[in-house]
Amino acid sequence: MACKFCGPKLSLVGVVLSVWGIIQLTLMGVFYAIKSVALLEDLPLGGGHADINEFIGEVETGYTQNSHNCWIAALLYVITLVISGHQFWLNNRSSVSM
Amino acid sequence: MGAMFRSEEMALCQLFIQPEAAYTSVSELGEAGTVQFRDLNAEVNAFQRKFVNEVRRCDEMERKLRYIEAEVHKDKVPVPPVKDMPRAPNPREIIDLEAHLEKTENEILELSHNAINLKQNYLELTELRHVLEKTEAFFAAQEEIGMDSLTKSLIADETGQQAATRGRLGFVAGVVQRERVPAFERMLWRISRGNVFLRRAELDKPLEDPNTGNEIYKTVFVAFFQGEQLKSRIKKVCSGFHASLYPCPPSNTERQDMVKGVRTRLEDLNMVLNQTRDHRQRVLVSVAKELASWSIMVRKMKAIYHTLNLFNMDVTKKCLIGECWVPTADLPNVQKALADGSNACGSSIPSFLNCIETDEVPPTFNRTNRFTRGFQNLIDAYGVASYRECNPALYTTITFPFLFAVMFGDLGHGCIMALFGAWMVIKEVSLSAKKSNNEIWNIFFAGRYIILLMGCFSMYTGLVYNDIFSKSMNIFGSSWFVPYDDYTLEHSKAFSLDPKASYIDTPYFIGIDPIWQTAENKIIFLNSYKMKLSIIFGVLHMIFGVCMSVVNYNFFKRRYSIILEFLPQVIFLCLLFLYMVFMMFFKWVAYSTLSEDPAYRQGCAPSVLILFINMMLFSSTEPEDDCKEFMFEGQGTIQRVFVLVALCCIPVMLLGKPLYLLSAKKKHVKPEQSNGNVNQGIELQEQTDISEVQPKPQAKSSGGHDHDDEPFSEIMIHQGIHTIEYVLSTISHTASYLRLWALSLAHAELSEVLWNMVLTFGLKDHNYIGAIKLYVAFFFWAFFTLAILVMMEGLSAFLHTLRLHWVEFMSKFYAGLGYIFQPFCFKTILEQEDEE
Numbered sequence: 001m002a003c004k005f006c007g008p009k010l011s012l013v014g015v016v017l018s019v020w021g022i023i024q025l026t027l028m029g030v031f032y033a034i035k036s037v038a039l040l041e042d043l044p045l046g047g048g049h050a051d052i053n054e055f056i057g058e059v060e061t062g063y064t065q066n067s068h069n070c071w072i073a074a075l076l077y078v079i080t081l082v083i084s085g086h087q088f089w090l091n092n093r094s095s096v097s098m
Numbered sequence: 099m100g101a102m103f104r105s106e107e108m109a110l111c112q113l114f115i116q117p118e119a120a121y122t123s124v125s126e127l128g129e130a131g132t133v134q135f136r137d138l139n140a141e142v143n144a145f146q147r148k149f150v151n152e153v154r155r156c157d158e159m160e161r162k163l164r165y166i167e168a169e170v171h172k173d174k175v176p177v178p179p180v181k182d183m184p185r186a187p188n189p190r191e192i193i194d195l196e197a198h199l200e201k202t203e204n205e206i207l208e209l210s211h212n213a214i215n216l217k218q219n220y221l222e223l224t225e226l227r228h229v230l231e232k233t234e235a236f237f238a239a240q241e242e243i244g245m246d247s248l249t250k251s252l253i254a255d256e257t258g259q260q261a262a263t264r265g266r267l268g269f270v271a272g273v274v275q276r277e278r279v280p281a282f283e284r285m286l287w288r289i290s291r292g293n294v295f296l297r298r299a300e301l302d303k304p305l306e307d308p309n310t311g312n313e314i315y316k317t318v319f320v321a322f323f324q325g326e327q328l329k330s331r332i333k334k335v336c337s338g339f340h341a342s343l344y345p346c347p348p349s350n351t352e353r354q355d356m357v358k359g360v361r362t363r364l365e366d367l368n369m370v371l372n373q374t375r376d377h378r379q380r381v382l383v384s385v386a387k388e389l390a391s392w393s394i395m396v397r398k399m400k401a402i403y404h405t406l407n408l409f410n411m412d413v414t415k416k417c418l419i420g421e422c423w424v425p426t427a428d429l430p431n432v433q434k435a436l437a438d439g440s441n442a443c444g445s446s447i448p449s450f451l452n453c454i455e456t457d458e459v460p461p462t463f464n465r466t467n468r469f470t471r472g473f474q475n476l477i478d479a480y481g482v483a484s485y486r487e488c489n490p491a492l493y494t495t496i497t498f499p500f501l502f503a504v505m506f507g508d509l510g511h512g513c514i515m516a517l518f519g520a521w522m523v524i525k526e527v528s529l530s531a532k533k534s535n536n537e538i539w540n541i542f543f544a545g546r547y548i549i550l551l552m553g554c555f556s557m558y559t560g561l562v563y564n565d566i567f568s569k570s571m572n573i574f575g576s577s578w579f580v581p582y583d584d585y586t587l588e589h590s591k592a593f594s595l596d597p598k599a600s601y602i603d604t605p606y607f608i609g610i611d612p613i614w615q616t617a618e619n620k621i622i623f624l625n626s627y628k629m630k631l632s633i634i635f636g637v638l639h640m641i642f643g644v645c646m647s648v649v650n651y652n653f654f655k656r657r658y659s660i661i662l663e664f665l666p667q668v669i670f671l672c673l674l675f676l677y678m679v680f681m682m683f684f685k686w687v688a689y690s691t692l693s694e695d696p697a698y699r700q701g702c703a704p705s706v707l708i709l710f711i712n713m714m715l716f717s718s719t720e721p722e723d724d725c726k727e728f729m730f731e732g733q734g735t736i737q738r739v740f741v742l743v744a745l746c747c748i749p750v751m752l753l754g755k756p757l758y759l760l761s762a763k764k765k766h767v768k769p770e771q772s773n774g775n776v777n778q779g780i781e782l783q784e785q786t787d788i789s790e791v792q793p794k795p796q797a798k799s800s801g802g803h804d805h806d807d808e809p810f811s812e813i814m815i816h817q818g819i820h821t822i823e824y825v826l827s828t829i830s831h832t833a834s835y836l837r838l839w840a841l842s843l844a845h846a847e848l849s850e851v852l853w854n855m856v857l858t859f860g861l862k863d864h865n866y867i868g869a870i871k872l873y874v875a876f877f878f879w880a881f882f883t884l885a886i887l888v889m890m891e892g893l894s895a896f897l898h899t900l901r902l903h904w905v906e907f908m909s910k911f912y913a914g915l916g917y918i919f920q921p922f923c924f925k926t927i928l929e930q931e932d933e934e
Contacts (some may be wrong), residue, residue, distance in 0.1 A: 038569045042861040072869035
């Protein structure tokens with residue numbers, strides 16, 4: 001298999017962080033998708049809207065954009081989890097077999 | 099039950115043990131770990147005690163064990179840990195163990211010695227081989243050159259005597275350390291006035307020094323000279339530089355034979371060295387298996403003999419007497435241990451236990467389990483409770499995590515803390531088996547239940563503050579709505595939501611309404627709310643503390659203190675500060691924007707602080723139009739009455755107790771009998787049922803004892819100090835509880851800043867590049883959340899909660915003048931020695 005490039009501690013940190021990232025980013029994606037008001041201030045918005053409907057339209061595109069971004073980031077953390085988990089398993093296996 | 103309510107009742111007991119059964123009985127007591135022995139031979143030197151020879155034996159065995167351990171570690175043989183703790187060895191086993199240790203030590207010493215000798219030989223032979231091999235080159239070169247410059251000038255006519263001249267040119271060959279070569283050369287040059295010719299060759303591989311095991315680089319040299327005098331001088335120089343000389347035969351054939359011989363001898367030596375190494379390995383491996391168990395047995399033995407040294411020998415020399423503190427509830431266990439000890443050594447006469455009365459203050463013992471131990475340690479760190487005083491640790495199990503949570507309230511951070519605590523608790527068996535040297539980890543692990551509770555309570559307060567990683571959740575539907583139409587919304591910058599128009603009259607189910615996170619005046623609103631909350635919790639906590647003193651007064655039979663100390667204290671606290679709490683609640687309830695009476699609308703609500711200050715200073719402020727100065731009818735009169743009554747409490751606090759004690763002393767003119775004396779009785783009283791054990795040592799707390807003998811001036815001064823301290827502390831400690839507000843505000847603001855400055859880096863993009871930025875931003879946000887918000891804020895809130903408990907709560911009732919019960923227990927002794 002591929003050699004390990006992380007020690008046991010770094011791979012453990014990676015695993016924990018990835019799990020947290022997956023859970024939190026997935027939930028944030030869900031909350032953006034259901035257009036929760038709490039996340040209204042964290043949207044990509046420009047200034048100067050002509051009327052309220054344009055504003056609402058921009059808000060809605062912002063919500064969908066951010067929810068997609070959150071889910072993609074969660075996916076990236078899934079990949080990180082796989083890599084860290086593999087490193088962690090390699091480290092554990094080599095220390096047990098010693 | 100009621101184990102944690104106050105510390106356990108202790109009894110001072112005398113043990114009468116037969117000398118034969120002494121060792122086994124003390125061994126049983128050590129395994130049980132329920133008694134604390136007192137030193138009856140305090141004046142005696144350590145070398146004059148009874149069992150000093152046995153202690154010496156143990157020390158000798160420990161020394162041998164240490165030596166064997168060092169050898170085992172040197173060869174990196176793994177030492178398996180013990181599976182179950184062995185008991186202290188009985189006398190027969192001790193003799194066996196001693197013999198075994200001696201044999202093993204001698205064996206290992208001999209093996210080491212032999213190994214050194216063999217290595218020395220090996221080194222010499224190796225050096226000889228190197229010398230022979232390297233000097234090949236020298237002699238070959240010499241023969242070619244023919245030494246014309248040396249010989250021809252001296253012996254010009256003897257041209258045919260090349261062999262003779264060559265014979266007259268002597269040489270010495272040897273090996274010297276590489277660092278010394280330049281000095282060596284220079285020295286040879288000087289003593290021979292340049293008539294010595296030195297050839298050298300460095301050895302590539304280093305050689306191992308047999309004594310130290312270090313690797314040294316050496317150089318082979320051959321020194322050519324003429325004449326015997328030079329030879330002796332050269333030899334002296336060589337010995338001065340610790341160069342080893344080897345006899346090198348001049349002729350080629352002899353050298354070849356020698357090389358062959360040396361090679362075979364080297365191979366033989368190698369074989370012997372390997373065999374020695376294998377033997378040593380075998381011996382060490384077989385010893386290593388038993389090493390941990392022997393070490394524990396010897397340590398237990400030593401502990402037992404040290405304890406036996408605390409005993410006294412009876413006048414008739416027929417039994418040993420020891421004194422110990424035993425928790426009354428554990429007396430049957432001690433009986434059983436003594437019986438077991440007697441049976442184990444087959445003694446016919448049983449050992450006795452006799453409880454005696456004493457005036458001394460017993461040690462404080464709180465029986466804790468793994469959950470309560472952490473909280474008990476927090477309280478003991480401030481001061482060990484006086485004997486049989488009320489134990490605040492019982493209430494700390496809930497008030498501590500709760501006050502922490504008020505300062506830390508965030509659902510997300512609480513969740514992280516609770517998960518960490520839960521992991522430690524679930525895995526506690528395997529984690530406690532791993533003995534770690536990391537101080538910080540040990541502290542966290544010892545407080546795992548505290549951390550778990552703090553996390554859970556923080557999740558609850560996070561729900562109430564409606565704060566998860568600085569965002570609010572809308573679970574039950576907000577009770578506010580926007581009443582404006584689109585036109586107003588498009589053409590104005592800021593809006594205010596008046597509850598008359600925007601509130602649906604039913605409050606949010608639990609916690610702060612999520613609408614507040616969008617409000618500009620969120621902090622102003624939360625400040626008012628959290629400050630009032632802090633004062634309310636603080637006053638209630640302090641009243642609880644003052645009420646605890648009643649329990650203590652009642653138990654220690656100082657009922658006069660209830661009327662003369664507790665009553666004025668609690669009246670003072672309640673009339674002033676509980677009244678302030680009442681004003682807060684009244685203000686919350688009475689004033690509303692929906693009220694018909696204009697004096698009870700929101701603009702007219704008076705400041706509770708201003709009302710309180712005016713109450714204390716007997717002044718007043720002019721209210722605004724349509725508003726009233728007071729919140730209800732007759733408040734002015736009530737306030738004046740309260741202040742006057744509270745002021746009257748102060749002289750009662752100051753003079754009540756001293757005057758009472760003065761009059762009480764006058765009534766008891768006759769001197770008080772002392773309550774029993776320590777019975778150093780040599781008579782062997784029959785020890786029957788424990789239930790018949792006559793009076794337990796009187797639980798005279800130090801306070802009560804002092805006041806009987808103290809002069810009036812001392813009592814007056816003490817009381818003066820206590821009164822001033824109490825009165826001032828009511829105001830200062832109440833204000834001190836405002837840290838509950840301050841820290842929760844700081845936590846919320848830090849959390850919000852972290853989200854806005856770090857995580858939004860990835861949330862403000864119009865296209866999918868935001869996902870990558872979010873991936874990176876989340877990593878940094880998570881790292882700072884853990885480092886700053888969980889760790890730093892957590893430690894800070896922990897510290898402030900601890901201070902609130904130690905100072906604001908416990909100063910109202912706690913004496914904390916006891917000493918802790920330290921039983922003779924093998925487990926604690928072994929753990930302490932492991933840590934060292």
